[in-house]
Amino acid sequence: MVLVPLHPSAARPAGMSAPSDAEPKAALVSAPVITTTSSIDKPLINLLRGWPAPSILPVAQLNAATADVLADQSVVVDSLQYGPDAGFQPLRESLASYLSQVFSAYDVPNDPNRICITGGASQNAACILQSFTDPAYTNCVWVSAPCYFLMCPIFEDSGFAGRLRAVPEDDEGINVEALERGFREFEPPAQPGTGGPYKTNLTPDRKAYRHVVYVVPTSSNPSGSSMSAKRREQLVRVARKYDALLIADDVYDFLQWDVPRADAVLANKQGSVALPPLLPRLVDVDRMLPRDDEDEETEKKYQGKQFGNAISNASFSKIVAPGFRTGWVEATPAFAYGLAQTGSSKSGGAPSQFGAATIAVLMRTGELDRYLRETVRPTLQWRHRLLTQAVQEHLSEFLEIKCGGLPSGASAEVTTYGGYFLWLKLRRTDISAAAVSKLALSVENLVIADGKLFEVKGDEKSAQFDDHIRLCFAWEDEDKIVEGVQRLARIFRDWDALQEKGLPSTGALEFK
């Protein structure tokens, strides 16, 4: 049974009162509406979109922080001018200090030289590839599958079209044996212009790695899963051996929470949700794990500098607001410096200077931490519970929760979950997820993400997901999340009858 109230007034996050006229109007404006050709007379419910709900955007906090920046004579000019290549220094310092506290279990140094401010995880992925790969030398980009699909075009644009390779995941994360086999066996296809490094300008501050590996180690999109500590260590070891750069997409690290047992009656959203104990990031593992002689040799061979083999590509998109397009990288000082030498940052400094100055205020005043603790995590924890309970009640006959279900039974322990998504496997083998999503749209005006979307572009056959769907619990209001599940359950219940009628066609969807 779903234990939560469904009235819209219950959908407001803790600590956020009803919008008043005094609040900026932006708080009331919703995001662009998705256009579909569905003619169903029901409001659209979009459980595909992986955006934060408008109701939890920190409008009031940002109003105060931007006013603070503009009124502060000591920062206003710097914040509005071109800035340093590695980004707005006070934000680098705040981040170094914050990360050293949050990850204190792993002795993270409080060192701003390990931080480079970026334009967010997506834009920075392109900068990383510009500065640390050479399509004539780097073999290919290995992508943990299922993957965050919008990274694929970034890799393709960087010269790796046709050279993305899917590496399957198991319960502990990316399959390291399959990855190592791939490293050993992969022969780059003959291509015009290949045969040797052509980016002769990378040295001495940057280098081309032989391989790139893209993973979302924590609260992955789409699978929701987190890589085990053991697998993180195995991955770093294998990356060192083969001169691979691990790009860890760490955008959901601070969006993790405890998942109480299914029978724990949560009458309402918690007022405050602390971060559970965190696993070491790949960048922490790479820093902590002693290098043996062979690793040292590999590093020396390629540059003599310690660029490392893992970086944390993080973002404020999910913890402040996507519109800021601001993020950061944590890496060795040599890597962070090299990244700041990317041509687009040399021209005018790191992106998002004013955004960085604003976020620096949120960090300095403790507002960011408070907002995460009192608004974002309670909202996501509550919505995750709501969606999971609704799936268990209405869809368990048709779909299996692969990760992120509520622990049940007297001996079950509280678990940790995070991110924005629930990844579900179809029980009936004769039904394709793509067909379900088409029917959901045309019959129920419901948008869901079918698993094929998360296959690695150009290597779809190596890891196929047409038996999965992804549902997002971050975007829609709480009552719509439950109604969306009920609509989806009707599609499954009526499946055979709907087939007899033939599949209605649908129009184009904006996949974001």
Ligand SMILES: Cc1ncc(COP(=O)(O)O)c(C=O)c1O
């Ligand atoms: C795994 C993952 N990485 C990156 C992003 C985008 O990050 P940014 O807005 O910083 O480019 C998203 C957004 O959905 C995501 O899910």
